[in-house]
Amino acid sequence: MRLLFPLAALVLFASAAAAQHQHGKPGSAPEAFTAAPAFAPDGTLWLVRPMVDRIVVTRSTDLGKTFTSPVTVTPEPMNLDWGPDARARIAVDPKGGLIVTFGTFQDKNFNGRAYFARSSDGGASFTRPRPITADTTSQRFEVAGIDPTGRVFAAWLDKRNIAKAGAAGRAYPGAALAYAWEDGDAGFGDTSIALDNTCECCRLGLAFAGAGRPAVVFRNIFPGSVRDHGVITFRDATTPGPVRRVSVDDWKIEACPHHGPAMAIAPDGSYHVAWFTDGAARKGLFYARADSADAPYSQPRALSAADRQPARPYLLANGQALHLVWKEFDGTKVAVRWQVSHDSGRQWSAARTVAETEDASDHPLLVADKQRTYLSWLTKVEGYRLIPLGDQP
Amino acid sequence: MRLSILLAALLSIVSFWAAEAADTQPFERGSWAKLREAHAGQPTVIHFWGLTCGPCLVELPHWGELQAARPDLRLVLIAADPLPQDPDRLAAMLAKAGLDKTESWSFTDRFYERLRYEIDPAWAGELPRTVMIDRNGKATVLPGVADLAQVRGWLDAQSKSH
Numbered sequence: 001m002r003l004l005f006p007l008a009a010l011v012l013f014a015s016a017a018a019a020q021h022q023h024g025k026p027g028s029a030p031e032a033f034t035a036a037p038a039f040a041p042d043g044t045l046w047l048v049r050p051m052v053d054r055i056v057v058t059r060s061t062d063l064g065k066t067f068t069s070p071v072t073v074t075p076e077p078m079n080l081d082w083g084p085d086a087r088a089r090i091a092v093d094p095k096g097g098l099i100v101t102f103g104t105f106q107d108k109n110f111n112g113r114a115y116f117a118r119s120s121d122g123g124a125s126f127t128r129p130r131p132i133t134a135d136t137t138s139q140r141f142e143v144a145g146i147d148p149t150g151r152v153f154a155a156w157l158d159k160r161n162i163a164k165a166g167a168a169g170r171a172y173p174g175a176a177l178a179y180a181w182e183d184g185d186a187g188f189g190d191t192s193i194a195l196d197n198t199c200e201c202c203r204l205g206l207a208f209a210g211a212g213r214p215a216v217v218f219r220n221i222f223p224g225s226v227r228d229h230g231v232i233t234f235r236d237a238t239t240p241g242p243v244r245r246v247s248v249d250d251w252k253i254e255a256c257p258h259h260g261p262a263m264a265i266a267p268d269g270s271y272h273v274a275w276f277t278d279g280a281a282r283k284g285l286f287y288a289r290a291d292s293a294d295a296p297y298s299q300p301r302a303l304s305a306a307d308r309q310p311a312r313p314y315l316l317a318n319g320q321a322l323h324l325v326w327k328e329f330d331g332t333k334v335a336v337r338w339q340v341s342h343d344s345g346r347q348w349s350a351a352r353t354v355a356e357t358e359d360a361s362d363h364p365l366l367v368a369d370k371q372r373t374y375l376s377w378l379t380k381v382e383g384y385r386l387i388p389l390g391d392q393p
Numbered sequence: 394m395r396l397s398i399l400l401a402a403l404l405s406i407v408s409f410w411a412a413e414a415a416d417t418q419p420f421e422r423g424s425w426a427k428l429r430e431a432h433a434g435q436p437t438v439i440h441f442w443g444l445t446c447g448p449c450l451v452e453l454p455h456w457g458e459l460q461a462a463r464p465d466l467r468l469v470l471i472a473a474d475p476l477p478q479d480p481d482r483l484a485a486m487l488a489k490a491g492l493d494k495t496e497s498w499s500f501t502d503r504f505y506e507r508l509r510y511e512i513d514p515a516w517a518g519e520l521p522r523t524v525m526i527d528r529n530g531k532a533t534v535l536p537g538v539a540d541l542a543q544v545r546g547w548l549d550a551q552s553k554s555h
Contacts, residue, residue, distance in 0.1 A: 030476035033503070083445065084475040108482070110445065200447075253537045254448050257519045258475060278517060278536070307514040309506055329506040331514070360503040380503070 032082040034362045035378035037386070039369040040092045045386065046123065048090040048100055049378075053077035055088050055102050057123055063374075064386030073117045073126045079105045081112055084258050085203040086141060087363075094150045098123055099182075101132070101144045101154065111138035114156050116188070133180060133191040135160045140175075141260070143204050149211045151237075152182035157200055157218075161193065174221045175200035179214070181237060194240035195220075199227045203260030205315075209269070209293055212237035217246070217263040217273055226252050229261050229275050233293040246288055247300045249279030264315035266322055269293075270344045274303065274313030274324060285310035285326055289345040303351070304328050304337065316366035318373045321391050324348070325364045325375060333357065336364040336375060338389060354389065357381055416493065417483050419501040420471055425511040428469065428498070432526070436551040437467045438544060439524045443474040444482060446520040452538050457491030459541055465548055468492075472499040473508075475518060527551060 032050040039045055045060040047067065054077060056070035080088075081103035088102035098119040103112045113136070115129040132142060138159035146152055158178035165172035176193045183189035199219035209215050213234050220230040220243060228251055230243040246261075261275035271290040277283065284306035288297040304310035308328040316323045322341040327334050336355045339348040355364075357379040365376040367386075375387040418424075428439075440456060442449035460468055470492060472483050477500055487493050500508055509516050513534075516522065523535040525547050535543065 029479060030474075082476055110447075253519065255446065255519050255521060255537045257517075258445075259517065259519075276517060278519060283515070309510065309514065309517060311517060329510055331510055334506055360505075 030082045032080055032086070032088070033360065033378065033380070034087040035376070035384050036087050036089045037365065037367040037374075037376040038090045038092050039367060040096055041094065042096070043369055045367075045369075046090050046092060046098065047384065048073075048088045048102075050080050050082075050088050050102070053080060055080070055100065055117075055129075057090065057098070057100060057119075057126070059123055060386075063388075064384065067384075071123055071126070073100050073102075074129055078129075081105055081140065083110070083140070083201070085201070085260050086112075087203070089142075089144060091144055091146050091152070093146050093152065096122065098126075099144055099146075099152055100126065100129075101142050102129075103140055103142055106136075106138070110140070111159065112140035114139040114142035114154075116144065116154070130187055132156065132188050133158070133178065135191065137163060138175075139178070140200075141203050143206045145206045145208065145214065147208050147211055147214065151212070152188075153179065153206075153208075153214045154182070154188060155179040155194070155204055155206060155214070155216050157198060157204070158191070158193070159200070161196055172197065173225065174198050177204075177216065177218055177232070179216075179240075192238065194232055195243065197221050199257070201258055205261050205263035205273070207263050207265040207271075209233050209265055215263065215265060215271070215293065217261045217275075219257065219260060219275075220245075224252055225254055226250055226279075227257065228277065228279065229273065231263065231271065231273065231293075241293070244290070244293070244297075246273050246275065246297050247277075247286065248281060249277040249286075249300075250281045251277050251279035253278070259311060262313045262315045264317040264322060266317040266344055267319070268344055271295075271297075272315050272317070272322060272324075272345050273297070274315055274326065276311055276313070285313060285328075287313070287324065287345075303339075310337075312363035314364055314366050316368060316373060318368040321373065323366050323373050323389060325354070325366060327361065327364055334361050334379075336377060338375070340389070340391070355379075355385060355387055417472070417480055417487075417497040417499045420473075420498040420508065421502050422507060422511070424498065425508075429526075429530075432467065432469070433530070434528050435467055436528050436548070437469060437526045438547075439469045439471060439526065440539070441471050441473045441520055441522040441524075443472055443520045444478045444486060445474045445476075448538050449521040450486065452521055453486065453490040453492065455541055459544065460495060461491060463545070463548060465552060466544075468495050470495055470497045472497070473505075473518065473520060473522075474500060475505050477501045477503060527554075 055073040058067040114132040117126040117129040142156035144154040157175040180188040202219040205217040215233040229246040259276040285303040286300035310328040313326040360380040362378040523539040
């Protein structure tokens with residue numbers, strides 16, 4: 001009887017451990033560590049964060065100094081996507097309505113499901129999260145943006161065509177770039193595939209060339225399994241244009257880079273892209289610009305030395321200023337480096353460190369209100385920071 | 394008597410668990426230097442893989458086959474997922490690939506920039522990745538899925554140069 005006790009304790013411990021697994025207790029399953037911002041037209045800063053197995057939204061009316069208590073978007077625990085290039089996002093439409101997007105894992109093979117939730121009461125409550133698309137195969141790296149007329153566009157990497165190809169006895173490398181437009185209160189309309197066989201494990205970059213004209217930058221699979229970047233600009237809301245290659249880095253790899261690109265479109269219609277590569281032609285973090293959607297891209301400019309692990313670029317056009325940030329590592333500290341351009345990306349200020357940390361960190365992001373541009377950065381030691389960037393370096 | 398058998402059974406369960414848990418060692422700050430020192434002077438193949446990397450999981454059983462076929466392969470496995478993974482799942486995947494007896498490490502520090510920097514400052518974390526280190530410490534990097542014919546050739550060259 002006395003022996004049964006430790007046995008029972010062992011069984012209890014084992015089942016407790018199993019229960020912890022399912023609930024994403026720290027130390028068992030990985031957790032996302034991200035914070036994504038958006039400014040509302042009234043100057044409120046909205047922030048969305050995954051908290052183990054739920055998504056929460058908070059807001060700040062004093063530029064990130066204090067935040068309201070979080071509002072939970074997900075009524076039940078969910079198996080959230082913790083991939084290093086995935087993130088929950090929030091966008092604010094011109095009427096002040098909020099849309100939150102996030103991904104979950106459906107299984108242990110990283111098949112995902114992309115969800116969205118809406119708030120029309122200033123973030124006091126959110127609709128029950130609904131899938132962005134009806135197909136259940138797999139969606140990841142969802143990104144939503146609001147076009148100049150206030151319409152919500154979503155794009156993601158979708159694996160529905162893999163099964164079809166398999167059934168026909170064909171191989172299907174990568175995933176497909178899929179998209180849908182929000183259709184009033186009914187949620188998102190029909191899903192379309194803009195392009196098959198893109199790289200499957202990198203975030204997408206989204207900007208708008210005009211009303212109903214999204215532009216998406218993504219890591220593509222070019223012939224020979226070369227995973228370089230391409231941009232697709234829509235001719236109209238339902239007609240994706242051709243793939244414009246940003247550069248020939250010649251990164252031939254059958255692997256998972258987990259490094260997605262960033263893009264901004266300036267008021268003059270010029271395109272600006274920053275990306276990571278480890279190609280035969282160049283290695284490290286690079287920037288290039290194009291005068292328009294159809295113009296060729298400039299010669300890539302290296303943003304740092306490859307042995308400083310430069311990564312996670314972000315670009316934002318705010319009026320005439322174009323801001324670029326990325327992070328790099330010197331062996332001790334991770335630094336966010338910043339450059340600004342006032343001539344459509346032809347000349348840039350000298351890179352400057354605007355924030356540092358000595359432990360784990362999220363990707364650096366940029367966000368702008370009517371006055372300024374800010375670095376938005378979540379770090380393990382310092383927590384969330386909103387750091388104003390000058391218009392001049 | 395029956396009591397001691399039960400006790401022994403209980404202890405064996407506990408020690409079995411402990412052995413399982415000890416299989417994959419936590420790869421932390423400073424682990425790389427320790428690992429290099431432990432294998433110094435001996436041709437060693439270090440294979441970086443990850444549960445989050447599809448091509449890695451396809452490749453892994455081939456390493457299991459190579460390990461079985463080549464007793465001269467001194468193989469070290471490092472799971473370098475950008476987020477620390479569940480040790481049970483890592484162990485299950487290694488066992489499936491026939492690699493449960495192989496020296497194994499797993500990133501346990503979320504500050505992955507630091508871990509990668511110690512290994513190779515220019516490595517941005519893409520997986521899989523294989524580093525072959527000869528007895529003089531000269532490293533040959535095979536990014537992406539390794540050509541195992543190249544690994545076999547390298548092993549042959551190591552035994553010849555001995």
